[in-house]
Amino acid sequence: MKKTIRSKIANYLFRREFSTHNRIQKSVGFNDARSIGILYDSTNERNYDIIKKYVKELREIYKKDVLALGYYDKKELPNDRFAKLGLDFFTRKSLNWHYKPIAPIVKNFMAKDFDILIDLHTNNSIIFRYVAASTKAKFKIGKYSRLAAPFYDFMISINESVTLPQFIEQINHYLNLIKHHEPAH
Numbered sequence: 001m002k003k004t005i006r007s008k009i010a011n012y013l014f015r016r017e018f019s020t021h022n023r024i025q026k027s028v029g030f031n032d033a034r035s036i037g038i039l040y041d042s043t044n045e046r047n048y049d050i051i052k053k054y055v056k057e058l059r060e061i062y063k064k065d066v067l068a069l070g071y072y073d074k075k076e077l078p079n080d081r082f083a084k085l086g087l088d089f090f091t092r093k094s095l096n097w098h099y100k101p102i103a104p105i106v107k108n109f110m111a112k113d114f115d116i117l118i119d120l121h122t123n124n125s126i127i128f129r130y131v132a133a134s135t136k137a138k139f140k141i142g143k144y145s146r147l148a149a150p151f152y153d154f155m156i157s158i159n160e161s162v163t164l165p166q167f168i169e170q171i172n173h174y175l176n177l178i179k180h181h182e183p184a185h
Contacts, residue, residue: 042070
């Protein structure tokens, strides 16, 4: 019951904070993007390994500046998990009472002016909504959620059986389709 009340308060404060959320959206595909932010749940070791590989791919194949921010759903990171160049983490200790991320590492991520934010979390967590809504990214893409829809520019509806690699594949597909067109004069 205590957690339910906390969640209701968190959702109320989130809606209040972002009720007048305005930003300029710009469609950006892989061809035009220079910088990409990735947001994901790193609690599962397999997800962490998949994201490490994805970040490497984006850097080497697409020649992008990439920063990934993983949420680890415990108070402390395990000893084998530590921040590396372009792979940062935050934990439960990084959140205030109503699940708003307050750690400097998260604030730095949200302040970056990414061309694209790729949100790869697949649950409906307010923690990820806070980060995605707060980031200054020009183009935000993630899993469809009615609650998160106002804060994303492109959402993909996936079912529970879709794996993280399959979700990444779908996101890559759509980001490769987006082409920048100059307005006609």
